[in-house]
Amino acid sequence: MVLDEIPGFWAVVPAGGAGTRLWPLSRSHAPKFLHDLTGAGRTLLEQTHDRLTPLAGDRILVVTGAAHRAAVRGQLPTLPEDAVVAEPSARDSMAAIGLAAALLEARGAEVMGSFAADHVIPDPERFGASVAEAVAAAREGWLVTIGIEPTFASSAFGYVRQGEPLPGHPSARRVVEFVEKPSVPVAEEYLATGQYRWNAGMFVVRPTVLLDLLAEQDPGFAATLRTIAAAPERLGELWESLPKIAIDHAVAEPAAAAGKVVTIPGTFAWDDIGDFDSLATLLGDDDACSVLGDETLTQLIGASGIVVPRSGRTVAVIGLDDVVVVDTPDALLVTTRARAQEVKNVVAALKEQGRADLV
Amino acid sequence: MVLDEIPGFWAVVPAGGAGTRLWPLSRSHAPKFLHDLTGAGRTLLEQTHDRLTPLAGDRILVVTGAAHRAAVRGQLPTLPEDAVVAEPSARDSMAAIGLAAALLEARGAEVMGSFAADHVIPDPERFGASVAEAVAAAREGWLVTIGIEPTFASSAFGYVRQGEPLPGHPSARRVVEFVEKPSVPVAEEYLATGQYRWNAGMFVVRPTVLLDLLAEQDPGFAATLRTIAAAPERLGELWESLPKIAIDHAVAEPAAAAGKVVTIPGTFAWDDIGDFDSLATLLGDDDACSVLGDETLTQLIGASGIVVPRSGRTVAVIGLDDVVVVDTPDALLVTTRARAQEVKNVVAALKEQGRADLV
Known part of the structure; x- marks a missing residue:
């Protein structure tokens, strides 16, 4: 078409x-x-x-x-x-x-x-x-x-x-x-x-x-x-x-x-990627660990979920299911897909602490 | 004495x-x-x-x-x-x-x-x-x-x-x-x-x-x-x-x-800190998350285990029990206390991949 x-x-x-x-x-x-x-x-x-x-x-x-x-x-x-x-x-x-x-x-x-x-x-x-x-x-x-x-x-x-x-x-x-x-x-x-x-x-x-x-x-x-x-x-x-x-x-x-x-x-698939849980759904299947970025930066042993290596550093994940690891040059997030909604609470806490540089 | x-x-x-x-x-x-x-x-x-x-x-x-x-x-x-x-x-x-x-x-x-x-x-x-x-x-x-x-x-x-x-x-x-x-x-x-x-x-x-x-x-x-x-x-x-x-x-x-x-x-307490599990035992109690380093770098919500912030970056952990997060300038480890022994496998894999700079 x-x-x-x-x-x-x-x-x-x-x-x-x-x-x-x-x-x-x-x-x-x-x-x-x-x-x-x-x-x-x-x-x-x-x-x-x-x-x-x-x-x-x-x-x-x-x-x-x-x-x-x-x-x-x-x-x-x-x-x-x-x-x-x-x-x-x-x-x-x-x-x-x-x-x-x-x-x-x-x-x-x-x-x-x-x-x-x-x-x-x-x-x-x-x-x-x-x-x-x-x-x-x-x-x-x-x-x-x-x-x-x-x-x-x-x-x-x-x-x-x-x-x-x-x-x-x-x-x-x-x-x-x-x-x-x-x-x-x-x-x-x-x-x-x-x-x-x-x-x-x-x-x-x-x-x-x-x-x-x-x-x-x-x-x-x-x-x-x-x-x-x-x-x-x-x-x-x-x-x-x-x-x-x-x-x-x-x-x-x-x-x-x-x-x-x-x-x-x-009739088309659609996603607004509301959080890292929906991003993980979008990117991969439930049994594997999706890598958004350079896979050669990751060392994954018995891990599923999503890893986002965006700082150039090596990211090793061992033995965690449905994990969310987001690595950036000035901040790191580690959570689970089930708790991904609560990331906004970290942002709120950082704002409250005056860390405008991080949010 | x-x-x-x-x-x-x-x-x-x-x-x-x-x-x-x-x-x-x-x-x-x-x-x-x-x-x-x-x-x-x-x-x-x-x-x-x-x-x-x-x-x-x-x-x-x-x-x-x-x-x-x-x-x-x-x-x-x-x-x-x-x-x-x-x-x-x-x-x-x-x-x-x-x-x-x-x-x-x-x-x-x-x-x-x-x-x-x-x-x-x-x-x-x-x-x-x-x-x-x-x-x-x-x-x-x-x-x-x-x-x-x-x-x-x-x-x-x-x-x-x-x-x-x-x-x-x-x-x-x-x-x-x-x-x-x-x-x-x-x-x-x-x-x-x-x-x-x-x-x-x-x-x-x-x-x-x-x-x-x-x-x-x-x-x-x-x-x-x-x-x-x-x-x-x-x-x-x-x-x-x-x-x-x-x-x-x-x-x-x-x-x-x-x-x-x-x-x-x-008759004295002794530990050889064999891995991050024993380090977590040494540093804290089971219900809290121990921070080895600058606590102001961490944002912890519903987390227990051990976090080691050693890169100067902010480390946010949400909703993970008995987790191990070790953040250094060129490498990041995320695992659990129960799987802490397997960290040596990552080191072995990196050696095999010729990453002498990381091990």
Whole structure:
């Protein structure tokens, strides 16, 4: 299958998020999306760009923190200067994606799709097919989300509840509601119904539709975004007045309740690499020890889990199952896959101790 | 109790052994005895010297590998030049201690005691009292070993089987036999009898008695040692002709069989820190995580075992019990106390891979 560029389609890439559960790989000065976490030789941001270019050509807009703009441009040198928008500060996903929508609306873009910079999608062609179908529905005025088929009862993701099929579209379905991250038992019930999919935060929509949906909930928010788009020099002045809210709460949930959202069931594998446990799942099988990096730096005897040798030092692991060892030049993490969520507690402790140099 | 110097007593300190089960702390260029493994701020060699000086004054002779002579002199700067004897190569303990005996015999020393440079004895006064009693027996011509009271059924040590008390001495007993490292069940039987003590390789004896006992088994060996003592410039020429054999096999076992050995029951705690498991036992209790080094470099959440932060980097450990984490500038070890013996396999693998720089 060869993907065709989708006419009038713009890809928006919000490149944010600290990824503290991937410390000490992910740092505030070099968050998750700037790293090669799959051993592909390309960072997550680069892979996201690689995946979107066949669909959008050079119609790509990256929204990132001011502190990361130079790094983003360094990793994506073919993007023009104005394709990387710097947020003065992190104000959650509605402000970031809304700003992109306003800028694209001003440029007369027909349809946009927002795809986080730090997700892993091994099959770009299936992904592209889902995006193409999402764009087709979005052109009709729908807010479209690509819903991922759940592979287990995850409590780490929000879910989309599907309703009736959308006539005239191969696989699109109406969205009944978005639901927040459930407990595992509730997630199990969701899976048993066959009606739920993971909400991966992939929204495809006409920029004007998105801003108008926002305006229904918060007219000032939408108006300020449009003001910034018309007068970009006012970004610094107006940005801090924007609410800090996720796009799910600001737009997707109320729009779903109003019957204005459809979902395309994505048939591709997807991962947001929330922590080292999911990274280990992504990289390997349960019996072996995955090495993310130079295997010749490792000496493994009776070990399983994941080892990340990133300091150039030799790493020897003996007799530990499901272990996580992440070796960087200034910090070392040793834990287990089961406790990988608690890595964020170390980051919090270091912050509290004033160790900004380490987080 | 203040210890008195023991007249005519010389302390011999064999400073050898690779300590590969303590890699990556212990290296071929910097073996175990050169390290501070107890957090006392003094290396094992320095602590050995500290322990022996009250007993022997300046009558101390260190026998070490030529490669380590400079490091030994650096750590023991008060020793005179000729107090540190360099072996041209490692030829096991009989050659090392036998050379010291020959040199001391030539100097007219009355009694010598041999104490390894890498043992830990927290109570120097009790140790000194045992040495004093051992010297008293050695003056009468006995080969005296200080036998350590076993605290568990160890399969890592050889044992001394005690016989009848030696008349005229407070606690000395005849030695029936030396036995090699037993299995744990056999060691349990030993302990149940109450007749066995650990052989810590501490021998106290008149130099002439030791060399004559050796001569009974291997006249050429003893003669060559005496030749070297008389003409030290021939050390390099003659050294490689000496047999590689432990003093236990060469002298202690046959002497015990001939009824010429007594033991002093040491009442002091003792450890030879064979691996990181025994180091963890030495340093801490079972529920906590011991840190050998700068605690401010560690972030520990739900961890027990031992962490050795020696690279200056921050070490975070989450949710692992009985773990061993040893962080050095060029190599990192992660294992468990139960698997600590296998560290030597990593060293063997690195040697095989030609990584002499790491071992």
